Amino acid sequence: MKKFLTFLRAANAQLNFLINRTITLLQLERRAQLTAVLITSVLIGGFVTAVTHSAKAAREQWVSHVQVRITTAPVALGDQLTNGNTSVVDLPEASIADDAISTLPKGARARIALQPHTPLSTSMLLLDGSVVSIPPGWRGIAMPTDLIVPNVFAGDHVDVIAGDAVVAEGALIVSSSKSDGITIAVPAAQSPVVASAARLGDISLVLAN
Secondary structure (H helix, E strand, O other): OHHHHHHHHHHHHHHHHHHHHHHHHHHHHHHHHHHHHHHHHHHHHHHHHHHHHHHHHHHHHHHOEEEEEEEOOOEOOOOEOOOOOEEEEEEEHHHOOOOEOOOOOOOOEEOOOEOOOOEOEHHHEEOOOOEOOOOOOEEEEEOOOOOOOOOOOOOOEEEEEEOOEEEEEEEEEEEEEOOOEEEEEEEHHHHHHHHHHHHHOOOEEEEOO
């Protein structure tokens, strides 16, 4: 009988332990679930707020208008941009580039060919001192600083004459400025002759169509 009572006490203690352990686990699980729900709610709230703010900002950009200069006629690469082939209009802020302009810098020329109604930006312009990229397979050559040349800008094409012979046709003006002079680019195969003529000072540049 005594052994039986001892067994019952042990069984009862084990049962109480299991019950308490189960309750503890359920409480922990409930806390974890509540924490997960709370975190999810915070994340969803933050996402909704961000989307709402973004949509509001985008709507304001379409509602807000700014003055931008656009082309009114086709403009070829290197052509000068003037009041005659451009005008100022109001456009939604969201539809224009960050570097859009409303005023033409003095002597601005087109870096690329432009179609009518193109909003102008500084990245589309060539100015005194502008630089264009050297085409793959070509070489850049600095011209003598005392070379007398036509009024050329970066992006123009010229023929290179050494003596009485044309040694390179359609050479590209890479840069042209009053302080640094002119750098041209020619195909690699023609670069030795052009560089030699430039070094000797026996060279001329002629504007090409």
